Amino acid sequence: MTGRSTGLATPTTGLHRSRPAPPVRIVHLGLGAFSRSHTAWYTDRAVDAEDWGIAAYTGRSAALAAALSAQDGVYTLIERSAEGDRPEVVESIVRARPGDDVAGLLADIAAPATAIVTLSITEAGYRAGADGLPDDGDPLVVADRARLAQLEAGDSDAALGLQTVLGRLVAGLDARRRGGAGALAVVSCDNIPDNGGHVARALLGLAASVPLTAEWCEQNVSFVSSSVDRITPRIEPDEMACLTERYRDAAPVVAEPFSDWVLSGDFPAGRPAWETAGARFTDQLEPWEARKLWLLNGAHTILACLGVVRGHTLVSEAIADPVCRSAVERFWDDAEPNLPRRLGIAGYRRALLARFANPRISHLLSQIAQDTTTKVRLRIVPVAERERAARRGAAGCAGALAAWLVAEDEASASVAGVRDRIERVSTSLAEDDEFVASVTRALTLAR
Structure with missing residues (x-):
């Protein structure tokens, strides 16, 4: 499979398909490297891949959509291990469109053949408040509510001005209802607990501005939760130029060899045989x-906080630092008793250490460190709260929170100062005198 490209910003002919493009039956919102290393990859590897094409919409990047369009949606996934690179051409994306192509998105969601909408838009993309409902303090949410109300009143052009991802998805489902296209599944692939429930609350809350469509969604849309596990680092410009030259691909993706995808929920209009590509389906996703x-x-959050403070740039560098590795393992020691043994935790921990240490996956700590407070609340706090409820010390969690405070340059030697900062992520932990004291002591080691 050959082709030419001078780089992402100025694509030329790109790659070519080796087989006819499959019919579009999946619409993906949030096209980027992460989605192309899992959703599109699993779909391409499924035994029935010839029946399941993807129409994918970027978040903001018109350049990525242009690059992929120039090469028929085809791209190279490079699995990078310590032993070398293994390239694989992925052909499941049939259409790659910029996120602002609202008309195209509405048409694709409303199409009778569409059975699934998948999302990888990050937590911020849902624009939800702490209760999971649309954040009505967000100006874009307020504006989209007004436009959706116009839609209910019969002004179909109002949908073209929608600015949020979920607002556009509601409009697409409204068009689907009006066209009688039938039920479908919405699948979240974002790193959010109960991500299917999360998107359901946010979307149905926004759909309340279009009452008939909200009622239709409750009866015809299933919300599937999923857990995606594959490290997909951002490619820096110099490396992108090298990969483009080597693989004649304007939009390559680099990922680790490891991959895992677990899903839970119903697919009323069918789905690809993702299990034939290694995905798992379960009634108990949590x-x-x-x-x-x-x-x-x-x-990752611990390494991003502590690793940067200790002068590291990459995950592989941080995990090689005994101080950083010890902090991770102590946190894992706290987490392990709260997970079922049947999940093979000991083996998963060993595999993670090897994955983190992979010297050829250049995973920047600065990339992971974005929005650290939210990540601490979702990734560290639940373990700490369970450990304290079980009357255990949670020393590993205390060390993780201390690393966060140091990285945020908010470390305070006073118990009161630490308590105030913990309050930002957990009221119960902030009220736990013993735990607050443990975090305060750990600050000395984290600095």
């Missing part, structure tokens, strides 16, 4: 979700 969120993502 343990799998917690394993990944606490052990992988929690460790």
